[in-house]
Amino acid sequence: AQSVTQLDSQVPVFEEAPVELRCNYSSSVSVYLFWYVQYPNQGLQLLLKYLSGSTLVKGINGFEAEFNKSQTSFHLRKPSVHISDTAEYFCAVSDYNQGGKLIFGQGTELSVKP
Amino acid sequence: DVKVTQSSRYLVKRTGEKVFLECVQDMDHENMFWYRQDPGLGLRLIYFSYDVKMKEKGDIPEGYSVSREKKERFSLILESASTNQTSMYLCASRPPGLAGSADTQYFGPGTRLTVL
Numbered sequence: 001a002q003s004v005t006q007l008d009s010q011v012p013v014f015e016e017a018p019v020e021l022r023c024n025y026s027s028s029v030s031v032y033l034f035w036y037v038q039y040p041n042q043g044l045q046l047l048l049k050y051l052s053g054s055t056l057v058k059g060i061n062g063f064e065a066e067f068n069k070s071q072t073s074f075h076l077r078k079p080s081v082h083i084s085d086t087a088e089y090f091c092a093v094s095d096y097n098q099g100g101k102l103i104f105g106q107g108t109e110l111s112v113k114p
Numbered sequence: 115d116v117k118v119t120q121s122s123r124y125l126v127k128r129t130g131e132k133v134f135l136e137c138v139q140d141m142d143h144e145n146m147f148w149y150r151q152d153p154g155l156g157l158r159l160i161y162f163s164y165d166v167k168m169k170e171k172g173d174i175p176e177g178y179s180v181s182r183e184k185k186e187r188f189s190l191i192l193e194s195a196s197t198n199q200t201s202m203y204l205c206a207s208r209p210p211g212l213a214g215s216a217d218t219q220y221f222g223p224g225t226r227l228t229v230l
Contacts, residue, residue, distance in 0.1 A: 009154065032216045043118070043204055043221035044157075051216045090156060094216065101172070102147075102219060104156040 002026055002095045006105035014113050015083055021076040021108045023091030032094040033074040034102070035065055039087045047089070050074065061085070086112045117141070118222035120205055126228045133192040135225050137205030144210035146188040147219065148172075148180065151202040163188055164210070195229045202226050 007022040025031065032051050036044040048059025055067040065076045074091060091105040121136035139146065144165050149157040149172075159172030161180040169180050177199060181189040188207075192199055203226075206219040 004156075006156075034218075036221075041223075043223045044206075044219075045221065046218045049216075049218065101159060101162070102157075104149075104158075106154055106156045 002093050002103045004091055004093050004103050004105035006091050006108050008108050010109045012111045012113060013081055016080045018079050019081050021089050023074045023105055025072050025093045033067060034092040035076050036090045036092060037087050081112045083112050083114060085110060118205060118207055118220050120222040120225050122225050123223060124226050127195050128230055129196060131195050133195050135190040135203055137188045137222055138186050139207040141207060143207040145208040147206040148190045149204045151204055157204065197229050200227060200229045
């Protein structure tokens with residue numbers, strides 16, 4: 001069965017510094033990859049998704065992610081973070097062969113300090 | 115604007131009570147989902163529904179049931195609440211179709227349930 005691992009449970013970073021949140025998934029023939037963000041006391045909203053084509057995907061709020069099939073990774077990056085980026089970030093995989101269910105990683109808490 | 119609403123943001127119940135969590139979406143989506151979110155475990159799928167009166171078990175259905183009588187409404191039921199069901203519950207909906215697995219899921223704000 002498909003699984004997703006987010007390698008860091010917490011990532012503290014200073015404002016305007018770059019950040020990378022790591023995500024690995026177990027191998028599958030065809031998957032779709034997502035990053036969702038959850039701001040405090042809110043539900044999840046989509047940051048970006050990879051379906052096919054270019055391996056570099058750009059999302060909202062200046063985030064981007066790179067799909068690496070050989071390393072089964074989908075790491076999220078931002079070159080310069082803001083205080084408002086403080087949130088929990090979830091990587092998810094949708095496996096077409098599993099009826100399109102989303103499998104989520106454990107989440108990474110990004111804490112941006114002034 | 116897309117909207118998924120959940121009946122309560124916070125709920126406190128006692129062990130053994132029957133608990134109903136309601137979710138309504140206004141996007142005419144066929145697919146709806148219930149997840150629970152726990153620290154360090156991410157989101158885990160409890161039940162989902164592809165259409166009215168249809169339901170499928172997710173990864174952790176034990177202790178839960180669901181009801182989908184109308185397209186826009188998906189209810190999660192805890193028949194006899196227990197303390198280990200204290201959690202954040204999130205509802206989501208998604209468009210239908212062959213590309214459904216590639217489509218975005220839209221989430222409600224969540225219900226934080228405490229069972230005493």
